[in-house]
Amino acid sequence: MIVNIRDLREAARRRLPRFLFDYVDGAAYDEKTMRWNEAAFDRWRFRHRVLNDMSERRLGASVLGADQALPLILAPTGFAGLLWPRGEIAAARAAEAAGIPFCLSTASICSIEEVRAATKAPFWFQLYVTKDREITKNLIARADAAGCSALVLTVDIAMRANRERDARNRFTARSAIGLSSWIDMVTHPAWSLAMLRGPKAQFGNLASVQAAGAGIMSQGEFVARNMDFSLDWKDLDWIRAQWKRKLVVKGVVHPDDAARIVDAGADAVVVSNHGGRQLDGDVPTLDALPAIVERVGTRVDVLFDSGIRRGQSVVKALALGAKGCLVGRAFLYGLASAGETGVAQAIAILKDEIDTTIAHIGVADVLDLARRRDEFLLGA
Ligand SMILES: Cc1cc2nc3c(=O)[nH]c(=O)nc-3n(C[C@H](O)[C@H](O)[C@H](O)COP(=O)(O)O)c2cc1C
Secondary structure, eight states: OOOSHHHHHHHHHHHSOHHHHHHHHOOSTTOHHHHHHHHHHHTSEEOOOOSSOOSSOBOOEEETTEEESSSEEEOOOTTHHHHSTTHHHHHHHHHHHHTOOBEEOTTOSSOHHHHHHHOOSOOEEEEOOBSSHHHHHHHHHHHHHTTOSEEEEEOOOSSOOOOHHHHHTTOSTTSOOOHHHHHHHHTOHHHHHHHHHSOOOOOGGGTTOGGGOSSHHHHHHHHHHHBOTTOOHHHHHHHHHHOOSEEEEEEEOOHHHHHHHHHTTOSEEEEOOGGGTSSTTOOOHHHHHHHHHHHHTTTSEEEEOSSOOSHHHHHHHHHTTOSEEEESHHHHHHHHHHHHHHHHHHHHHHHHHHHHHHHHHTOSBGGGTTTTHHHHEEOO
């Protein structure tokens, strides 16, 4: 029975081959930061309030100048289309139905155009920058043509990450699928049959790039070879000049970086450590959030992610000044277990938890959480 995100995680674990579950569930090295991200929420405690007429509550948020039904965004995640056939479309549709933005990753299976064709609401596009800037320029132009409302530049990937579960499972760009992966797939027949029946997996956004070759293995190697680790502040200026709509910079935990990003003309920053998937030992994002809100919160929207598995955590992040929260694994577990229905279920679970939590703390409108924090939140 599924009552919370942890149950969805179990369902995903049962359905996915091990190498894919570990890819979603795992993080860098000892996975300390991933654990700390979640644990950081426990250092803040609610103090419930009473007799405040909580018969009507409002969960709507305003992010990047647009109204949305909940203070949530589906985070950009590579390979989502390997968890469920056309997984990015399934997730985008569930987000659209729930009235929240979906962010498509550069490393998605479905292309920008496929997601555009399958949905009506504007979605966000997350950009990884390649050494060959023509590819990057082309991706930006395609996101523009698809009417994407925001471009999300992810900046916490100074170098490739070392995720030891992936290395052990040989799920890395450079390793061919070994015998153990085949056994892994055969012993998870529901997933394997669904993937066999679905379209052939590839990096949809690279299908038109000749040099990347055809098929996910060749394209994966191409991406690994061509990620541009020389990215610096000049590139941020270059991207700002290319993109006229909202620019979001994702992967910031230092207030000085946030300030410089805002000076460069970004419209929002995402306080994120990539869910602990990059730098192990990095500060949990909830600890980094207040100083960034203090520094740039009056100039831009400060968004938040990493470690959200409960609506209660969303309430705490909003109380500490975030305008909205991205969720990664929480929706991927739903996607892996039941496609679009599973993503809808993940969003509904978080929504219900946010709703009951604000009622108990006596704040009827999520937009009031930050202003009234001292009434219901006890500090770390
Ligand atoms: C399987 C997986 C793939 C991801 N791929 C990307 C990606 O392609 N681009 C990106 O900016 N972030 C990526 N992320 C990071 C998420 O956008 C987000 O920052 C992170 O999942 C938040 O942590 P959470 O999973 O604890 O919610 C990925 C995360 C996961 C779990």
